[in-house]
Amino acid sequence: MTPTSVSIDTTDADNVTNSTISSYPEVPTFSDHHLMKVVITSFLFLWAAVGNVSVLAVMQRSRSRSRTPLHSLVFQLTVADSLVTFITMPSEAAWAATVSWKAGEVMCRVIKFLQVIGLYQSTFITVAISLDRAVAVLFPFSKSGAPHRTKVMIIICWVLSTVFSFPQAIIFHIERLVPGFEQCVDFNFYGAKWQKQLYNTASFVLIYPLPLVIIITAYVCIILRITKNTRTKGNAFSGSQHVRSEMDARREQVFTRAKIRTLWMTVGIVTAFVVCWTPFYVHLFWVNYFDTSHVSRMLTDLLYLFGMSNACVNPMVYGLSTFLRAPPNSNKTRSQTLHVLYTLKNHTDNSCVSRSPSRRINNVDKTVLVHSTVSQESATNGEHMHSKYRETSC
Secondary structure: OOHHHHHHHHOOHHHHHOOOHHHOOOOOOOOHHHHHHHHHHHHHHHHHHHHHHHHHHHHHHOOOOOOOHHHHHHHHHHHHHHHHHHHHHHHHHHHHHHOOOOOHHHHHHHHHHHHHHHHHHHHHHHHHHHHHHHHHHHOHHHHHHHHHHHHHHHHHHHHHHHHHHHHHHHHOEEEEEEOOEEEEEOOOOOOOHHHHHHHHHHHHHHHOHHHHHHHHHHHHHHHHHHHHHHHHHHHOOOOOHHHHHHHHHHHHHHHHHHHHHHHHHHHHHHHHHHHHHHHHHHHHHHHHHOOOOOOOHHHHHHHHHHHHOHHHHHHHHHHHHHHHOOOOOHHHHHHHHHHHHHHHHHHHHHHOOOOOHHHHHHHHHHHHHHHHHOOOOOHHHHHHHHHHHHOOOO
């Protein structure tokens, strides 16, 4: 059940197809309903265009300095939102302004394909972001394979989006409903009503309920792991508890802020997806399976436009988490981190004084190893740093 199928209703095609063609019913004309859609869609287009272009420009400039897996996924999400912004929104506004379809058969199929691939890709990348955060929290030692895993997820997202969107280019076509009035519709394609319901149901499951279940599962796992770590935090170290507590507090001060900012950004992206699209997909499910005689086309349009506003909200979420909450000064952060490591080194030497020299040297070497990685690891790698830090324990 692809969202762009609603365009049949919004262009008044049903008003014509439900009548006898030979009787030449009155052709729909531009009305207040169409004006409302043009104005709102144009406003969303300007909003989304400024936001997504700005994010793409900023991320492209910082790409050489920050090629983290999450950075790549957010970049792909912005690309998908740009498809919605520069393909779906202008085409819907132009269609509402002209009432009938004026772009011909080829563009009918191409536009329908591009409209849906942007929505599929945006949804699938949101799922990929959730899975990436879940893997980062549940398997912190898998950091070395993260770039490859991210590339694979991005490729899979694009392949699935292309495959699931391709039927749109086959189903939708031009129908001359009355002389001089053409529409890009799926009218006369299905041989029976159940065939249309089957296709709509499969599309609906792939673009909303299934991704939503995966997203919820990923964040439930994240919450459970964070809760577990919080409960066991007090027992993480043994011996010289007051010294280690001080070091642990300093370590948390160094890494926690950036990690929380990253997690909240992903939560914001997922929340925006759920809030924006849930009303429309619930409405679409009702239209597909229940009585539609009292369904208002204006309500359908408004819910669809509210769903498309997701492409406007995502850049705001990224901007709020990245720009308004600037990361701590890197020199200060490095100084704090090195202080933690220096304190740990002294404590390791003192607490291991009764051990063999070789064991003490080994522990010092491990501390130096952590020291050498400080300048190379970002704050989002805090869990990985923490595991190396714990190796210095006697």
